[in-house]
Amino acid sequence: MKAALKFLLAMLIGIELAFFRSIYLNSAVILLSLLYLFWKKMAFKRLLWLFIVGMIPFIGSWFMYYSMTADHSQSFAWIMASRVYSYIYLGGIIVFSQSTTDLMRSFEQDLHMNPTFVYGILGALNFMPKMIQQIKIIKASAKMRGVRLTIFSPQLYVKAIYNSFVWSDNLSQAMYAHGFIEGQKRSHYQKHPLKIKEIVLFFLILVLGLLLALIK
Numbered sequence: 001m002k003a004a005l006k007f008l009l010a011m012l013i014g015i016e017l018a019f020f021r022s023i024y025l026n027s028a029v030i031l032l033s034l035l036y037l038f039w040k041k042m043a044f045k046r047l048l049w050l051f052i053v054g055m056i057p058f059i060g061s062w063f064m065y066y067s068m069t070a071d072h073s074q075s076f077a078w079i080m081a082s083r084v085y086s087y088i089y090l091g092g093i094i095v096f097s098q099s100t101t102d103l104m105r106s107f108e109q110d111l112h113m114n115p116t117f118v119y120g121i122l123g124a125l126n127f128m129p130k131m132i133q134q135i136k137i138i139k140a141s142a143k144m145r146g147v148r149l150t151i152f153s154p155q156l157y158v159k160a161i162y163n164s165f166v167w168s169d170n171l172s173q174a175m176y177a178h179g180f181i182e183g184q185k186r187s188h189y190q191k192h193p194l195k196i197k198e199i200v201l202f203f204l205i206l207v208l209g210l211l212l213a214l215i216k
Contacts, residue, residue: 004111021076
């Protein structure tokens with residue numbers, strides 16, 4: 001399934017999880033998400049890390065909803081707590097089963113999103129490692145002058161924003177150098193048009209989710 005369709009599917013399933021209180025839907029989402037991540041050969045350490053990260057909110061949600069209900073319903077507590085892992089593993093599919101570049105390119109080709117927006121986002125994301133490195137340099141330079149900059153120091157952000165303005169100009173020049181013209185139709189080196197079976201699978205999973213949500 002294309003990255004953009006996968007993203008939309010995860011978003012819509014997330015909305016289903018929010019509006020339907022169903023332990024069957026939650027369990028199915030967790031199981032199928034795990035199977036998909038295993039199929040994508042996601043590292044076991046990452047899966048374990050997702051499980052550990054969700055443990056505290058899972059336990060906290062269970063005890064909170066169990067104590068909040070008048071009849072201390074365990075079934076309601078399990079439904080609300082299992083949602084935690086449903087959302088975590090859904091997010092894991094989006095984050096770990098595809099690259100950001102593939103996702104943004106799919107948005108442009110499959111959903112016809114504005115190319116200027118898509119390539120601007122890609123450019124900004126590709127600058128993130130450089131921005132992190134620049135912040136470290138700014139902190140080190142300030143420390144050599146006896147000034148300690150923290151995340152609450154305005155000077156840190158002023159200098160980082162100034163550098164970002166310089167980089168944004170470099171980014172726009174690089175985009176034009178690679179043949180990008182705003183408002184003009186772009187050609188693509190690789191085209192992967194949507195297939196009928198992908199669209200059918202998309203709606204089939206949505207309908208299956210609704211049927212599971214309606215099971216009492």
